[in-house]
Amino acid sequence: MDIAEITERKQQGRALAAGEIAWAVRGFTAGEIGEAEMAALLRAIHARGMDPRETADLTSAMARSGCRLDLSGIPGVKVDKHSTGGVGDKTTLVVAPLVASAGVPVAKLSGRALSHTGGTLDKLETIPGLRTNLSPGEIISQVREIGLCIAAQTDDLCPADKKIYALRDRTGTVDSVPLIAASVMSKKIAGGADAILLDVKCGRGAFMRSREEARALAGLMVELGTAAGRRTVALVTNMDQPLGRAVGDAFEMAEAIETLHGRGPADFAEFCIALGAEMLVLGGKAASTGQATPVLRALLAEGSALARLREMVHRQGGDAGVLDDPERLTAGTQAVEAPSPELGFVTGVDARAIGEVVRALGGHGVPGGKAGVWLDKKVGEAVARGEPLARVYAPERALAADGARALAVAFEIAPQPPAPFPLILERIADTAA
Numbered sequence: 001m002d003i004a005e006i007t008e009r010k011q012q013g014r015a016l017a018a019g020e021i022a023w024a025v026r027g028f029t030a031g032e033i034g035e036a037e038m039a040a041l042l043r044a045i046h047a048r049g050m051d052p053r054e055t056a057d058l059t060s061a062m063a064r065s066g067c068r069l070d071l072s073g074i075p076g077v078k079v080d081k082h083s084t085g086g087v088g089d090k091t092t093l094v095v096a097p098l099v100a101s102a103g104v105p106v107a108k109l110s111g112r113a114l115s116h117t118g119g120t121l122d123k124l125e126t127i128p129g130l131r132t133n134l135s136p137g138e139i140i141s142q143v144r145e146i147g148l149c150i151a152a153q154t155d156d157l158c159p160a161d162k163k164i165y166a167l168r169d170r171t172g173t174v175d176s177v178p179l180i181a182a183s184v185m186s187k188k189i190a191g192g193a194d195a196i197l198l199d200v201k202c203g204r205g206a207f208m209r210s211r212e213e214a215r216a217l218a219g220l221m222v223e224l225g226t227a228a229g230r231r232t233v234a235l236v237t238n239m240d241q242p243l244g245r246a247v248g249d250a251f252e253m254a255e256a257i258e259t260l261h262g263r264g265p266a267d268f269a270e271f272c273i274a275l276g277a278e279m280l281v282l283g284g285k286a287a288s289t290g291q292a293t294p295v296l297r298a299l300l301a302e303g304s305a306l307a308r309l310r311e312m313v314h315r316q317g318g319d320a321g322v323l324d325d326p327e328r329l330t331a332g333t334q335a336v337e338a339p340s341p342e343l344g345f346v347t348g349v350d351a352r353a354i355g356e357v358v359r360a361l362g363g364h365g366v367p368g369g370k371a372g373v374w375l376d377k378k379v380g381e382a383v384a385r386g387e388p389l390a391r392v393y394a395p396e397r398a399l400a401a402d403g404a405r406a407l408a409v410a411f412e413i414a415p416q417p418p419a420p421f422p423l424i425l426e427r428i429a430d431t432a433a
Contacts, residue, residue, distance in 0.1 A: 010044040018057040025061040029160040042173045050178035062186035065160035069192035077283045080193035085117040087205040087355040088242030093256035094272040097309035100148035104283030107143045108150045116355030118364045126250040130318030175207040185224040195231040195282035203240035205351020226430040234428040241349035244268040248363030248372020254326035260306040336400040337388040338407040348412030
Protein backbone atom coordinates (compact mmCIF):
# COMPACT_ATOMS: atom_id res chain seq x y z
CA MET A 1 0.00 0.00 0.00
CA ASP A 2 1.01 3.61 -0.44
CA ILE A 3 0.13 6.39 2.01
CA ALA A 4 0.04 9.00 -0.77
CA GLU A 5 -2.52 6.98 -2.71
CA ILE A 6 -4.65 6.44 0.40
CA THR A 7 -4.53 10.17 1.16
CA GLU A 8 -5.44 11.07 -2.42
CA ARG A 9 -8.41 8.71 -2.30
CA LYS A 10 -9.68 10.38 0.86
CA GLN A 11 -9.05 13.84 -0.64
CA GLN A 12 -11.38 12.79 -3.45
CA GLY A 13 -14.06 11.96 -0.89
CA ARG A 14 -13.88 8.20 -1.35
CA ALA A 15 -14.26 5.74 1.52
CA LEU A 16 -11.14 3.93 2.72
CA ALA A 17 -11.08 0.16 3.14
CA ALA A 18 -10.61 -1.35 6.60
CA GLY A 19 -7.25 -2.75 5.52
CA GLU A 20 -6.03 0.65 4.33
CA ILE A 21 -7.01 2.31 7.59
CA ALA A 22 -5.36 -0.43 9.68
CA TRP A 23 -2.20 -0.26 7.56
CA ALA A 24 -1.92 3.53 7.93
CA VAL A 25 -2.49 3.41 11.69
CA ARG A 26 0.00 0.57 12.16
CA GLY A 27 2.62 2.22 9.95
CA PHE A 28 2.42 5.60 11.65
CA THR A 29 2.57 4.01 15.10
CA ALA A 30 5.66 2.02 14.13
CA GLY A 31 7.39 5.04 12.62
CA GLU A 32 7.23 3.68 9.09
CA ILE A 33 4.97 6.53 7.97
CA GLY A 34 6.26 10.01 8.72
CA GLU A 35 4.45 12.88 10.42
CA ALA A 36 4.16 14.89 7.21
CA GLU A 37 2.46 12.00 5.40
CA MET A 38 0.12 11.27 8.30
CA ALA A 39 -0.67 14.98 8.67
CA ALA A 40 -1.81 15.05 5.05
CA LEU A 41 -4.14 12.11 5.68
CA LEU A 42 -5.54 13.75 8.83
CA ARG A 43 -6.23 16.95 6.89
CA ALA A 44 -7.99 14.94 4.19
CA ILE A 45 -10.15 13.21 6.82
CA HIS A 46 -10.84 16.60 8.41
CA ALA A 47 -11.95 18.02 5.06
CA ARG A 48 -13.87 15.04 3.64
CA GLY A 49 -14.99 13.15 6.74
CA MET A 50 -15.47 9.42 7.31
CA ASP A 51 -18.62 7.33 7.19
CA PRO A 52 -19.65 5.30 10.29
CA ARG A 53 -18.01 2.12 8.99
CA GLU A 54 -14.68 3.91 8.37
CA THR A 55 -14.85 5.50 11.82
CA ALA A 56 -15.50 2.11 13.42
CA ASP A 57 -12.54 0.65 11.52
CA LEU A 58 -10.31 3.53 12.63
CA THR A 59 -11.44 3.10 16.24
CA SER A 60 -10.75 -0.63 16.12
CA ALA A 61 -7.31 -0.16 14.55
CA MET A 62 -6.30 2.38 17.19
CA ALA A 63 -7.63 0.25 20.06
CA ARG A 64 -5.66 -2.76 18.74
CA SER A 65 -2.42 -0.79 18.39
CA GLY A 66 -1.29 -1.75 21.89
CA CYS A 67 -2.32 -3.61 25.01
CA ARG A 68 -5.63 -3.30 26.87
CA LEU A 69 -6.27 -2.90 30.56
CA ASP A 70 -7.86 -6.00 32.05
CA LEU A 71 -10.13 -4.83 34.87
CA SER A 72 -12.08 -8.08 35.04
CA GLY A 73 -10.48 -9.05 38.35
CA ILE A 74 -11.90 -5.95 40.08
CA PRO A 75 -15.35 -6.56 41.62
CA GLY A 76 -18.29 -4.49 40.41
CA VAL A 77 -19.16 -2.65 37.23
CA LYS A 78 -16.25 -0.42 36.25
CA VAL A 79 -17.44 2.91 34.81
CA ASP A 80 -15.35 5.38 32.83
CA LYS A 81 -16.14 8.99 31.96
CA HIS A 82 -14.88 11.25 29.20
CA SER A 83 -15.38 14.89 28.25
CA THR A 84 -14.75 16.13 24.73
CA GLY A 85 -13.05 19.19 26.19
CA GLY A 86 -14.18 22.51 27.49
CA VAL A 87 -12.96 25.66 29.22
CA GLY A 88 -12.94 25.35 33.00
CA ASP A 89 -13.89 21.68 32.74
CA LYS A 90 -12.52 20.16 35.91
CA THR A 91 -15.48 17.81 36.42
CA THR A 92 -13.42 14.59 36.45
CA LEU A 93 -11.56 15.88 39.52
CA VAL A 94 -14.87 16.00 41.40
CA VAL A 95 -16.97 13.32 39.71
CA ALA A 96 -14.44 10.47 39.78
CA PRO A 97 -13.84 10.53 43.57
CA LEU A 98 -17.53 11.21 44.20
CA VAL A 99 -18.63 8.17 42.19
CA ALA A 100 -15.87 6.01 43.69
CA SER A 101 -17.02 6.97 47.18
CA ALA A 102 -20.45 5.58 46.24
CA GLY A 103 -18.91 2.19 45.48
CA VAL A 104 -18.50 2.35 41.70
CA PRO A 105 -14.88 1.64 40.64
CA VAL A 106 -13.41 4.32 38.35
CA ALA A 107 -10.27 3.72 36.29
CA LYS A 108 -9.87 6.99 34.37
CA LEU A 109 -7.24 7.49 31.69
CA SER A 110 -7.08 11.22 31.06
CA GLY A 111 -5.40 13.57 28.62
CA ARG A 112 -3.49 16.81 28.51
CA ALA A 113 -4.19 20.30 27.21
CA LEU A 114 -5.50 20.47 23.66
CA SER A 115 -5.84 23.79 21.85
CA HIS A 116 -7.64 26.31 24.13
CA THR A 117 -8.78 23.69 26.66
CA GLY A 118 -6.96 22.40 29.72
CA GLY A 119 -6.13 18.78 30.43
CA THR A 120 -7.10 16.79 33.51
CA LEU A 121 -3.56 15.43 33.94
CA ASP A 122 -2.06 18.92 33.85
CA LYS A 123 -4.48 20.03 36.54
CA LEU A 124 -3.75 17.03 38.76
CA GLU A 125 -0.01 17.52 38.38
CA THR A 126 -0.23 20.99 39.94
CA ILE A 127 -0.37 19.00 43.20
CA PRO A 128 3.31 18.71 44.20
CA GLY A 129 4.76 15.25 43.73
CA LEU A 130 1.68 13.66 42.18
CA ARG A 131 2.42 11.02 39.53
CA THR A 132 0.07 10.31 36.66
CA ASN A 133 2.41 8.03 34.69
CA LEU A 134 1.43 4.69 36.22
CA SER A 135 1.97 1.20 34.91
CA PRO A 136 -1.04 -0.97 34.03
CA GLY A 137 -0.32 -3.04 37.13
CA GLU A 138 -0.32 0.06 39.34
CA ILE A 139 -3.60 1.27 37.85
CA ILE A 140 -5.34 -2.08 38.35
CA SER A 141 -3.99 -2.50 41.89
CA GLN A 142 -5.04 0.99 42.90
CA VAL A 143 -8.57 0.64 41.53
CA ARG A 144 -8.94 -2.73 43.24
CA GLU A 145 -7.82 -1.31 46.59
CA ILE A 146 -9.35 2.19 46.71
CA GLY A 147 -11.77 2.17 43.77
CA LEU A 148 -10.19 5.14 42.01
CA CYS A 149 -7.32 6.01 39.70
CA ILE A 150 -6.83 8.95 37.35
CA ALA A 151 -3.74 8.36 35.26
CA ALA A 152 -2.08 9.03 31.94
CA GLN A 153 -2.54 6.77 28.98
CA THR A 154 0.28 4.22 29.29
CA ASP A 155 2.85 4.02 26.49
CA ASP A 156 1.62 0.61 25.41
CA LEU A 157 -2.11 1.37 25.59
CA CYS A 158 -3.48 2.85 22.36
CA PRO A 159 -0.07 4.16 21.22
CA ALA A 160 -1.61 5.02 17.86
CA ASP A 161 -4.02 7.43 19.50
CA LYS A 162 -1.25 9.01 21.55
CA LYS A 163 0.73 9.86 18.40
CA ILE A 164 -2.29 10.89 16.33
CA TYR A 165 -3.72 12.99 19.20
CA ALA A 166 -0.49 15.02 19.40
CA LEU A 167 -0.37 15.48 15.63
CA ARG A 168 -4.00 16.64 15.47
CA ASP A 169 -3.18 19.54 17.77
CA ARG A 170 -0.40 20.68 15.43
CA THR A 171 -2.33 20.27 12.18
CA GLY A 172 -5.62 22.04 12.92
CA THR A 173 -7.62 18.81 12.77
CA VAL A 174 -8.82 18.74 16.37
CA ASP A 175 -12.50 19.35 15.58
CA SER A 176 -13.01 16.45 13.14
CA VAL A 177 -15.98 14.34 14.29
CA PRO A 178 -14.59 10.95 13.17
CA LEU A 179 -11.14 11.72 14.59
CA ILE A 180 -12.60 12.80 17.93
CA ALA A 181 -14.89 9.77 18.08
CA ALA A 182 -12.12 7.32 17.22
CA SER A 183 -9.69 8.91 19.67
CA VAL A 184 -12.13 8.88 22.56
CA MET A 185 -13.63 5.46 22.00
CA SER A 186 -10.38 3.65 21.19
CA LYS A 187 -9.05 4.73 24.60
CA LYS A 188 -12.29 3.86 26.35
CA ILE A 189 -12.39 0.41 24.75
CA ALA A 190 -8.72 -0.26 25.52
CA GLY A 191 -9.19 1.13 29.04
CA GLY A 192 -11.25 -1.90 30.03
CA ALA A 193 -14.30 -0.27 31.63
CA ASP A 194 -17.67 -2.03 31.47
CA ALA A 195 -19.67 1.17 30.94
CA ILE A 196 -18.90 4.66 29.65
CA LEU A 197 -20.36 8.12 30.29
CA LEU A 198 -19.59 10.71 27.61
CA ASP A 199 -19.86 14.45 28.21
CA VAL A 200 -20.11 15.93 24.71
CA LYS A 201 -19.82 19.69 24.81
CA CYS A 202 -21.12 22.24 22.33
CA GLY A 203 -20.89 26.00 22.11
CA ARG A 204 -18.27 28.70 21.77
CA GLY A 205 -15.78 27.02 24.10
CA ALA A 206 -16.17 23.52 22.64
CA PHE A 207 -14.69 21.82 19.58
CA MET A 208 -18.27 21.15 18.44
CA ARG A 209 -19.72 24.62 18.05
CA SER A 210 -23.35 23.66 17.34
CA ARG A 211 -25.75 21.40 19.19
CA GLU A 212 -26.35 19.47 15.98
CA GLU A 213 -22.63 18.70 15.61
CA ALA A 214 -22.42 17.62 19.24
CA ARG A 215 -25.49 15.41 18.87
CA ALA A 216 -23.96 13.73 15.82
CA LEU A 217 -20.68 13.11 17.66
CA ALA A 218 -22.49 11.81 20.74
CA GLY A 219 -24.63 9.45 18.69
CA LEU A 220 -21.61 8.13 16.81
CA MET A 221 -19.65 7.46 20.01
CA VAL A 222 -22.62 5.74 21.62
CA GLU A 223 -22.84 3.48 18.55
CA LEU A 224 -19.10 2.71 18.76
CA GLY A 225 -19.32 1.92 22.47
CA THR A 226 -22.39 -0.27 22.06
CA ALA A 227 -20.78 -2.19 19.19
CA ALA A 228 -17.79 -2.86 21.44
CA GLY A 229 -20.03 -4.31 24.16
CA ARG A 230 -19.95 -1.31 26.52
CA ARG A 231 -23.06 0.25 28.00
CA THR A 232 -22.72 3.83 26.82
CA VAL A 233 -24.53 7.07 27.67
CA ALA A 234 -23.79 10.53 26.26
CA LEU A 235 -24.91 13.89 27.61
CA VAL A 236 -24.79 16.88 25.27
CA THR A 237 -23.81 19.82 27.47
CA ASN A 238 -23.49 23.57 27.06
CA MET A 239 -20.04 25.14 26.73
CA ASP A 240 -20.93 28.68 25.71
CA GLN A 241 -19.38 29.91 28.96
CA PRO A 242 -16.73 28.28 31.19
CA LEU A 243 -17.71 25.68 33.77
CA GLY A 244 -17.41 26.98 37.31
CA ARG A 245 -15.57 30.20 38.04
CA ALA A 246 -11.92 29.17 37.60
CA VAL A 247 -9.98 28.67 34.36
CA GLY A 248 -6.32 27.58 34.35
CA ASP A 249 -4.75 24.36 35.60
CA ALA A 250 -3.81 25.35 39.16
CA PHE A 251 -6.94 27.45 39.65
CA GLU A 252 -9.22 24.67 38.40
CA MET A 253 -7.57 22.12 40.67
CA ALA A 254 -8.13 24.49 43.58
CA GLU A 255 -11.79 24.98 42.62
CA ALA A 256 -12.33 21.23 42.36
CA ILE A 257 -10.94 20.81 45.88
CA GLU A 258 -13.17 23.61 47.15
CA THR A 259 -16.16 21.87 45.54
CA LEU A 260 -15.30 18.63 47.34
CA HIS A 261 -15.20 20.67 50.56
CA GLY A 262 -18.73 21.88 49.76
CA ARG A 263 -17.54 25.40 48.99
CA GLY A 264 -17.56 25.34 45.18
CA PRO A 265 -19.94 27.15 42.81
CA ALA A 266 -23.44 25.70 43.22
CA ASP A 267 -24.10 25.27 39.49
CA PHE A 268 -20.82 23.44 38.98
CA ALA A 269 -21.46 21.15 41.96
CA GLU A 270 -24.92 20.28 40.64
CA PHE A 271 -23.49 19.55 37.21
CA CYS A 272 -20.96 17.16 38.76
CA ILE A 273 -23.75 15.45 40.71
CA ALA A 274 -25.78 15.05 37.51
CA LEU A 275 -22.86 13.36 35.75
CA GLY A 276 -22.17 11.21 38.79
CA ALA A 277 -25.80 10.11 38.95
CA GLU A 278 -25.57 8.75 35.40
CA MET A 279 -22.44 6.83 36.39
CA LEU A 280 -24.14 5.33 39.46
CA VAL A 281 -26.95 4.04 37.27
CA LEU A 282 -24.46 2.61 34.79
CA GLY A 283 -22.59 1.00 37.69
CA GLY A 284 -25.74 -0.65 39.04
CA LYS A 285 -25.72 1.30 42.31
CA ALA A 286 -28.97 3.12 41.58
CA ALA A 287 -32.08 2.35 39.55
CA SER A 288 -32.43 5.92 38.30
CA THR A 289 -30.64 9.26 38.37
CA GLY A 290 -33.39 10.51 40.68
CA GLN A 291 -32.44 7.82 43.18
CA ALA A 292 -28.70 8.46 42.74
CA THR A 293 -28.78 12.25 43.17
CA PRO A 294 -29.51 12.45 46.94
CA VAL A 295 -26.93 9.72 47.59
CA LEU A 296 -24.25 11.76 45.87
CA ARG A 297 -25.28 14.99 47.58
CA ALA A 298 -24.92 13.26 50.94
CA LEU A 299 -21.49 11.83 50.08
CA LEU A 300 -20.32 15.27 48.96
CA ALA A 301 -21.67 16.94 52.11
CA GLU A 302 -20.13 14.43 54.53
CA GLY A 303 -16.68 14.60 52.93
CA SER A 304 -16.55 11.05 51.55
CA ALA A 305 -15.62 12.20 48.06
CA LEU A 306 -12.83 14.43 49.39
CA ALA A 307 -11.53 11.53 51.46
CA ARG A 308 -11.44 9.32 48.37
CA LEU A 309 -9.47 11.93 46.42
CA ARG A 310 -7.09 12.21 49.39
CA GLU A 311 -6.46 8.45 49.18
CA MET A 312 -5.76 8.72 45.48
CA VAL A 313 -3.38 11.67 45.86
CA HIS A 314 -1.49 9.83 48.61
CA ARG A 315 -1.24 6.64 46.55
CA GLN A 316 0.08 8.56 43.54
CA GLY A 317 2.77 10.33 45.55
CA GLY A 318 1.15 13.74 45.81
CA ASP A 319 1.18 16.20 48.71
CA ALA A 320 -2.27 15.53 50.19
CA GLY A 321 -1.87 18.58 52.44
CA VAL A 322 -2.89 20.70 49.45
CA LEU A 323 -6.40 19.31 49.85
CA ASP A 324 -6.67 21.19 53.15
CA ASP A 325 -5.12 24.38 51.81
CA PRO A 326 -5.85 24.66 48.07
CA GLU A 327 -4.72 28.29 47.97
CA ARG A 328 -1.17 26.93 48.00
CA LEU A 329 -1.71 25.91 44.38
CA THR A 330 -2.17 29.49 43.18
CA ALA A 331 0.22 31.27 45.57
CA GLY A 332 2.70 33.67 44.00
CA THR A 333 0.35 35.12 41.39
CA GLN A 334 -0.80 38.68 40.96
CA ALA A 335 -4.32 39.68 39.98
CA VAL A 336 -5.60 42.40 37.68
CA GLU A 337 -9.32 43.11 37.36
CA ALA A 338 -11.21 43.35 34.07
CA PRO A 339 -13.88 46.00 34.86
CA SER A 340 -17.30 46.19 33.27
CA PRO A 341 -17.66 49.09 30.83
CA GLU A 342 -21.38 49.47 31.61
CA LEU A 343 -24.30 48.68 33.87
CA GLY A 344 -26.54 45.72 33.04
CA PHE A 345 -26.67 41.95 32.97
CA VAL A 346 -24.12 39.53 31.59
CA THR A 347 -25.74 37.86 28.60
CA GLY A 348 -22.70 36.04 27.23
CA VAL A 349 -19.23 34.89 28.30
CA ASP A 350 -17.07 33.67 25.43
CA ALA A 351 -15.47 30.53 26.81
CA ARG A 352 -13.09 30.16 23.90
CA ALA A 353 -11.74 33.69 24.26
CA ILE A 354 -11.09 33.09 27.95
CA GLY A 355 -9.40 29.76 27.22
CA GLU A 356 -7.13 31.47 24.69
CA VAL A 357 -6.15 34.15 27.21
CA VAL A 358 -5.23 31.52 29.79
CA ARG A 359 -3.25 29.52 27.24
CA ALA A 360 -1.34 32.62 26.15
CA LEU A 361 -0.41 33.30 29.79
CA GLY A 362 0.87 29.74 30.26
CA GLY A 363 -1.98 28.58 32.45
CA HIS A 364 -2.77 25.45 30.41
CA GLY A 365 -0.41 22.53 29.95
CA VAL A 366 2.75 24.31 31.14
CA PRO A 367 4.51 22.48 34.02
CA GLY A 368 4.73 24.85 36.94
CA GLY A 369 2.71 27.45 35.08
CA LYS A 370 0.54 29.54 37.39
CA ALA A 371 -1.86 31.68 35.44
CA GLY A 372 -5.61 31.75 35.25
CA VAL A 373 -8.87 33.62 35.21
CA TRP A 374 -11.49 33.89 37.94
CA LEU A 375 -14.96 34.83 36.71
CA ASP A 376 -16.61 37.30 39.07
CA LYS A 377 -19.66 37.44 36.80
CA LYS A 378 -21.36 34.80 34.67
CA VAL A 379 -24.40 34.71 32.41
CA GLY A 380 -27.52 36.11 34.07
CA GLU A 381 -25.72 38.06 36.80
CA ALA A 382 -26.07 41.81 37.27
CA VAL A 383 -23.02 44.03 37.04
CA ALA A 384 -22.37 47.71 37.74
CA ARG A 385 -20.12 49.91 35.66
CA GLY A 386 -16.55 49.50 36.87
CA GLU A 387 -17.34 46.35 38.82
CA PRO A 388 -14.99 43.45 37.99
CA LEU A 389 -16.24 40.96 35.43
CA ALA A 390 -13.20 38.78 36.00
CA ARG A 391 -9.73 38.76 37.51
CA VAL A 392 -6.68 37.61 35.57
CA TYR A 393 -3.83 35.99 37.51
CA ALA A 394 -0.22 35.67 36.39
CA PRO A 395 3.23 35.54 38.02
CA GLU A 396 3.87 39.13 36.91
CA ARG A 397 1.41 41.99 37.13
CA ALA A 398 2.22 43.20 33.60
CA LEU A 399 1.25 39.81 32.18
CA ALA A 400 -1.97 39.81 34.17
CA ALA A 401 -2.76 43.31 32.87
CA ASP A 402 -2.25 42.15 29.28
CA GLY A 403 -4.65 39.28 29.92
CA ALA A 404 -7.25 41.57 31.48
CA ARG A 405 -7.22 43.81 28.39
CA ALA A 406 -7.62 40.77 26.14
CA LEU A 407 -10.71 39.72 28.11
CA ALA A 408 -12.61 42.81 27.07
CA VAL A 409 -14.19 41.00 24.10
CA ALA A 410 -15.26 37.96 26.13
CA PHE A 411 -18.25 39.48 27.95
CA GLU A 412 -21.58 40.62 26.52
CA ILE A 413 -23.73 42.98 28.60
CA ALA A 414 -27.33 44.03 27.99
CA PRO A 415 -29.99 46.00 29.90
CA GLN A 416 -32.17 42.92 30.48
CA PRO A 417 -31.24 39.51 31.89
CA PRO A 418 -31.03 36.60 29.42
CA ALA A 419 -33.06 33.41 29.41
CA PRO A 420 -31.90 30.65 31.78
CA PHE A 421 -28.65 28.93 30.81
CA PRO A 422 -29.14 25.12 30.86
CA LEU A 423 -25.98 23.04 31.23
CA ILE A 424 -27.37 19.67 30.15
CA LEU A 425 -29.13 19.87 26.78
CA GLU A 426 -29.99 16.26 25.99
CA ARG A 427 -29.22 12.58 26.74
CA ILE A 428 -28.32 9.96 24.16
CA ALA A 429 -28.04 6.31 25.18
CA ASP A 430 -27.82 2.81 23.80
CA THR A 431 -30.92 0.70 24.16
CA ALA A 432 -29.61 -1.06 27.29
CA ALA A 433 -28.72 2.09 29.20
